Amino acid sequence: MTRRPTDPAADRRTVLRTTGGLAALSLAGCLGEGGTNDGATGTGGDGDDDSGVPPDDGADVEYAVERVAEGFENPWGLAFLPDDGRLLVTERPGRLSLVDPADGTRATVDGVPAVHAAGQGGLLDVAVHPEFPEDARVYLTYAGTDDEGRSATHVGSGRLSLDAEGGAPALEGFEPIRVARPFAGSDQHFGSRATFGPEGALFVTVGDRRDTEFGPEHVSQDLSNELGATLRLTPDGDAHPDNPFVDEPEAADAIYSYGHRNPQAMTVRPETGALWQCEHGERDGDEINVVERGGNYGWPIASEACRYGTDERVAPSHRERGDVVAPVHYWPCGSGGFPPSGGVFYQGDAFPAWRGGLFAGTLAAEYLGRFTVEGTGTDAAVTERDPLLADRGWRVRALATEPATGHLYVAVDDADAPVVRIVPA
Template sequence: MNRRAILAASGGALAATVAGCADVLEAGDNDLAVEAVADGFAHPWSLTVLPDDGRLLVTEREGRLSVLDPNDGDVEAVEGAPEVYAEGQGGLLDAAFHPGFPDEPWLYLTYATAGGDGESTTALGRGELDLEAGSLEGFEELYAVEPFVDSDGHFGSRVVFSEDGAVYVTVGDRQSKAFGPDHVAQDRTTGLGSTLRLEPDGSVPEDNPFVDEDGLEGAIFSYGHRNAQGMTVHPETGALWQSEHGEEDGDEINVVEAGANYGWPVAGYGCRYGTDDPIGEESHERDDVVDPVYHWECGSGGFPPAGITFYDGDSEEWAGDLFVGNLAGEYLGRFTVDGTDVEEHEPLLEGRGWRVRDVEVHSGTGALYVAVDGADAPVVRLTPE
């Protein structure tokens, strides 16, 4: 059925389904309708709802960009995406629209890009999206993290606009094993292992926390990150939330603050792979490190996290909840949030063998859409029954 819809919706109504195409998953006390919208995607990495349009923009890691109509499953290719370094965890990654879209027709993409001798890095770029022509025009690279590294892992990489109008990008530590205070994530002369804050044109804001300190990378907003692959803005508080991979467990959910150190690898709750040996101190033991609002300790089994979003749709059942994709655990996590108090609830989509790469709330219908990570993968819709 390569990229053909297996759901038909009448006038966009979520209840109208093709017989046999929707199934129901028992999730605690709740019934969840799980409907495949389209399939045949090769490692889809992000889902983004087009403003005032209702369709979904889909990125695939190997470099494809497309628009998916969730009503009929139609998929249209978008030409003009940048050439990417599609190796390991690298490729075409996240997407975000300028807050003024479509008057400001910019589409922002994060992606892995290659340098010489097989080295690579995380980059941010933008182009003008012409939906009628199905093309991304005049794409330009805005920012590429230095240095380029000989590694195929830990690129980050999520991109969001915050209420302050700045664009934020997560960058991984590129799998550096030089644990200790000299690790790249603790080195503020480079953007590795950090959250970047940039102006929409890619320049560095004058009010960034380290912009006036000689020798430091002025684009850094926060540092001490291992590999944050989820980022979202709280719809009520405007706070920036991230989901981040630990080593052996040690996965985290963080609320990100300007200038803050999130500890990796001098502090955290994970262990060295294959051991129960802690990598650093526990975060709460250090005054110079921000403790995560939620974490998984070594030995817990962890929660290898991906895309993250707060639910702000019409479902009273999910109101204010945080949804986080789980990769190796193969389910969608649901968390209730009260301030910074976080509690995990029953897993969704468990037992299907689906690595959940991204999750997005549809602003028009309130449904959740999920991108499954796989070589021939679906995009699915979730609604509480």
């Protein structure tokens, strides 16, 4: 069943154009007083502009912004139901809604677990089993606590019933299927993006829980725990049997990659099946990574960031070490950064000029980033293009592409926030 918008009211629709002038003004504001890119974003970080990336062919695209639904409290995750057209939206305090994009109506989904809504914790991402509705499982990531009040990133699943008793949708038989241990006293850096890969494995990001003991003993460099890592799981929550460290007795067998700080965007590139992530740095140092099996992404023994409140580097650059995987794109210390959340490779029909490009939201910089990608793997050349939504003052939290239309959906992070869609003007 496909639902299409029926009320593109003029007062809820603003036509914009991705022009260089708007982008230059917006990006300068994000970088801060006197801030520049210094030519240091991108693949090389050496100031050269000889990557061979062709001129941008998606800049001159007119688009409009429509409000789909409003009144969400810090929405965090978006997922469309295949062959249905409706949209699942999580809210960090602990609510899950089923939204009809045609008219903005929404119903609260029953059966959601109790969550630890403190700091950066709460109800976080949502993913739908790739064989839905034959397999009706819906997956949630969330912060939960142990008996001592310490928190951890949880993954759970339940079967979505759209015809539950009383007419309300419900998650039936919901239960946690993986807890990223150890529990920690911090309420920060849960990571918590969840994405199914092309072969049906469930990938989940887990942050470093704000461990500030920088050095080789940091939790992100310790394979015996599941913090600061990408986990690869079966749909039942077990460690995937082909994970890189399953035969190492002292290693956590769910780990797929490690050395991460706090990845809050994750998506699969359709052309290659590769897993891509956007990750928070400390002071700047935000990264875009192509995630490889068994890869060490460096945090905190390699980083492009500085320590908070200083110009002191956290660690040597990735390119000064031969034992870590370097980002394909980064924002160096002093650039103003790109604190990321939510990402998607665009493959829709609504904007042909954007096909194959990466979209990623940024929180503090308050815009929707667009990137063109040339090449594959960790050698890919990534170029940031003119930003979208740069005049709204919106912290962009989550993204999704509507399957039937190719419209790009955006969840805004605020206490009273909308979910909007980007459509052709």
